[in-house]
Amino acid sequence: MIAYSLSCSRGHEFDGWFKDSAAYDAQENDGALVCPICGDLKIRKAIMSPSVSKKNASTLPATSADAVRQYTAGLQKFIRHNAEYVGPRFAEEARKIHYGEVDERHIYGESTTSEVKELIDEGIEVAPFPADPEKMN
Numbered sequence: 001m002i003a004y005s006l007s008c009s010r011g012h013e014f015d016g017w018f019k020d021s022a023a024y025d026a027q028e029n030d031g032a033l034v035c036p037i038c039g040d041l042k043i044r045k046a047i048m049s050p051s052v053s054k055k056n057a058s059t060l061p062a063t064s065a066d067a068v069r070q071y072t073a074g075l076q077k078f079i080r081h082n083a084e085y086v087g088p089r090f091a092e093e094a095r096k097i098h099y100g101e102v103d104e105r106h107i108y109g110e111s112t113t114s115e116v117k118e119l120i121d122e123g124i125e126v127a128p129f130p131a132d133p134e135k136m137n
Helices: 021-030 065-082 090-098 113-121
Strands: 002-008 013-018 043-045 084-087 107-109
Touching (some): 013 021
């Protein structure tokens, strides 16, 4: 794994973890890098100091709680600004979109574990929404 300090054209700084430098290059070339704070697609590597690992280091460097909260807050903001909140109707709306009964759009909401399992079994892609950083310990 390799960690890069990244920044967007608006000056937001964040970390990105990649399998290797080729994985970063591929995502950069595909336009898949997004600022988790504002959604900006103009991402570049920020200046960073080199990281020298210990000879027998087997764990990834620790990420500060503040960095995790900042990333989570940015991701939540991005989702809320780019998707429709459908509340407890999430599973129903996801099915309608998947089967072409309604126009395709990005949605988020609530569902039970069993509903999520059923959606996955039907081939409907879902992902968990991160917890509110204000409510994190």
